[in-house]
Amino acid sequence: MSYVTNLKCRECGQEYPIKPLHVCEDCFGPLEVSYDYAKIRAAVSRAAIAARPHNLWRYRELLPVDGEPEAGPFSGFTPLLPARRLGAELGLKKLYIKDDTVNHPTLSYKDRVVSVAITKARDFGFSTVSCASTGNLATAVAAHAARAGLKSVIFMPEGVEAGKIVGSSIYGARVITIRGNYDDVNRLCSEIADKYGWGFVNINLRPYYTEGAKTFGFEVAEQLGWKLPNHIVLPTAGGTILPKVAKAFKELKEVGLVHGGEFKIHCAQAAGAAPVIHALHKNTDLITPVKPDTIAKSIAIGNPADGFYVLRAVRESGGWGEMASDPEIIDAIKLLARTEGIFAEPAGGTTLAVTLKLIAAGRIKADESVVVSITGNGYKTLEAVANSIEPPLVIEARLKDFDAIYESLGDGKRSLKGVA
């Protein structure tokens, strides 16, 4: 049973049928899925959701699918970790990490959006799926398409990390790299999607794809015991996830799964690709595009499609946003790894680095609940930190060589428990 009513233009309200359409013919505004919330309210309960498998489809009434979804049986429902050691360093009592570094099967939040997009691609009868990507989306589309038996063609800017090229091609995807940045790739793909009949997950399937990002917010609320956090910090590139998490929190209230609770939503960008933060700080709605230049390649987008909606969601919630330099991003990646054992990609480093700034500025207080959103895995972006780690010590396989370095290792104490 579907609770979807139609597609609706976010700007002028014009309605469209459920088809692979993403742009309003009247005003070029983005189309968004509409639901019958009264019907959903009558159909859902915390208990019913709790009894379902641990994947993103446990919130299916609030997703744009009919029938049994075939993609993403193990995608979503990633850990929400209480971060006690990091919290102690930051002076926060209720700090949580929403950890999409372990999303199945491609280790980023993109497994959520692509599960929905591939399900819809099959519904609409596409045989080839495609995307413009900075890498994480590429690997997700390639993997989910493989499992769904669809062909995939992936477009990425030149210079993305090797893990993202290999990690897409391995699934049988045809990878095309474009001489240019992500914004160039995105423009080309818009023109290709318009000319050829492929299902571009983030273009003509975009209204459905973006709905998948809500599951990040649904899970945070459920994992907090059906409560909203006081603060959630999210990275912004194209601007998909942040407004959708705000939408998720509002929907949970609308359908009665969460009762009240105010949240502030904060935006994190890398300083080398921060058009939304510039607009936020200048108190304008006008987002001036930039040419991206940052090690945080997964969020190196200078011309964000949904930047306007990020600004709106941040301002409506009373949240804020900051940007982080490349060295700050690397320091934050190391801090998270060292304190919580989570290896984030630079987008995650950006989010944590910005959280530190929000705390320092007094925008986040010690006793408030805070969720830091880690949306991608550092094992895919080794290049970003490879020169920032302590290189391994190299010794011969002789005990006396080890004796010589022993004092510099560990805590310096002989603590061989159980050894007489």
Add this chain to the structure above:
Amino acid sequence: MPVKVRVPTPLRRFTGGTDEVPAAGESVRAVIEDLEKRHPGMRERLLDDKGELRRFVNIYLNGDDIRFLNQLNSQVKDGDDISIVPAIAGGE
């Protein structure tokens, strides 16, 4: 100054279904005015009531976003390519 203009699907109802049309003008704004003469209704889709480019429309002159050039006043030469592309696309 004849130029080629690529027209996205939502605007093709004004061009009789054609995806590429000729137009003329010395600036992007002048080209839009010429498009309006040839295909009435186009201007209102591209510009807001203050005459500025709508929020969700991107225009590329020979592949460059005109916001990195001189916006609607960007100069147009004979044989240039102009692409009109909906801004809403993408997501990493």
